[in-house]
Amino acid sequence: MTAASVAQPRPALAAEGIGISFGGIRALDGVGFAARAGEVLAIIGPNGAGKTTLFNIVSGVYRATSGRVLLGGEEVTEAPPERLAALGLSRTFQNLQVFFRMTALENVMAGRHLQERAETAANLLSDLFRLPGTRARNRTTRDAALALLDGVGLAEHAEAPAGSLPYGALKRLEIARALATAPRVLLLDEPAAGCNPVETEEINRLIEGVASRGVCVVLIEHDMKLVMRVSRRVVVLNGGRMLAEGTPGEVRRNPEVIAAYLGANVVEEPARPGKPPESAAHA
Amino acid sequence: MVAELLQFLVSGLTVGAVYALVALGFTLIYNASDVVNFAQGEFVMLGGMVTVFATAAGVPLPLAAFLAVLATVAVGLLLHRLAIEPARGASAVTLIIITIGASIFLRGVAQVAFDKRFHQLPGFSGSDPIPLLGAAILPQSFWVLGGAVLIFLGLWLFLERTLAGKAVRATAANRLAARLVGVDTAKVLALSFGVSAGIGAAAGVLVTPITLTSYDVGTLLALKGFAAAMLGGMGSPLGAVVGGLMVGLLEALGAGYVSSAYKDAVAFLVIVAVLFALPQGLFGRSGVERV
Structure with missing residues (x-):
């Protein structure tokens, strides 16, 4: 990892060994990712995997119990959201934070x-x-x-x-507001949730357009078609830990990932239709 | 008949303007933090007391009034810095209890630093009542009303037009969203304490020639201003102004036509009535959140 990051340009956003506990519950443990400018990185995983919690740590809403966050190489682990906005990190929320x-x-x-x-x-x-x-x-x-x-x-x-x-x-309004801060890194939490296929197509184009202008886009998304099309790399979380990381194709073929998704659906609620939005409890 | 009514109306509007200013102070801090600052009345007391003691020491009245506002703003900022900021992250209820403590503390300090007597300031334009349609209006009433109007206007312009004012409004609308676009909400809260203290002190300076002041006038003013803010709808600056004027008018009309013995009860009846019939107040937002 260290050798690789020396050879490559500095990631626009990197999280290393992130862990956080709520009471006795270890919501995240040893999670990390790195994304470069102009790259789209997707974070996927079953409900409750800790994706939104990871976003909340990276964007300064929560403070990690362990690990660190680097924005353009600068450590920002303790920085509050307003400072991160000034440093070029912006985000949207799954449950909308609009005026x-x-x-x-x-x-x-x-x-x-x-x-x-x-x-x-x-x-x-x-x-x-x-x-x-x-x-x-x-x-x-x-x-x-x-x-x-x-x-x-x-x-x-x-x-x-x-x-x-x-x-x-x-959802799109929140993206526009996030872009108004002229971010270098844009975090999107389920941008396509609740959108119809036409709207999802627009979101897809929007994300590609933003990334093509050199912005680093990290998104959480349940719409696998969108994830597979738009992202260059995918990080899979499960139960607060890293399950897999790789290109969309690699991740799709990964047996552990398949098991996690199928397992989650089969074991938890066999009759669950589709994927309901995650509860606000861990948002 | 008409003269009597006019007399009540003017005195109601005068004291109502003061309640409105106190309620505005509540509103600003509430919007930035969900905290009801019960030391708001002490800001009014400090404005009056500092002016009284500065003029007694030979400082000309306009300068004394300016110094009083400045000193109170400093107290407001210190209150935020020393008592509220260190407890950042605590629940709103905890912070409200801290402001109650601060209110008691400020009253205690005023008692020691000043004294326990009642004090008066001379009317800014003398104290000969101006006859108007048979009523006798104190010239100071015009100072209070005019001063209040200027403060309302200035605050409105500040909130509508300046970047800092817009940051205050964004913070009131959605604190997390405001932080996401880069508003430093901790600074907004400090600013709110400073501005609220300044507004309270100005109210204290303006009204002292009419109502007298002492170290403990803040308690009742805070409660009445709170009633006004509740009536207008907690969090709405317009509601604070309307609520303040209404509480003042109700009080004056109640005292005039029913019994002055119950004057102070009006504000509390208003609180109870609002809680029963209109918990959001006249201009309050409904607590709807889309998810």
């Missing part, structure tokens, strides 16, 4: 928070009186936000209150 009472456009404009200039006394006054400089700046922010909304196919809903948008649209 429901703002319009779609305002949500994305809020995502540009860090691109706004520092709040000096002069800027404060300029903002209070809406001087031309402030107005020009607000226009720039608005145009950038509109472009991002357009990119996720929500331009016509720009002025709609976020609370009135359907679930699939909110």
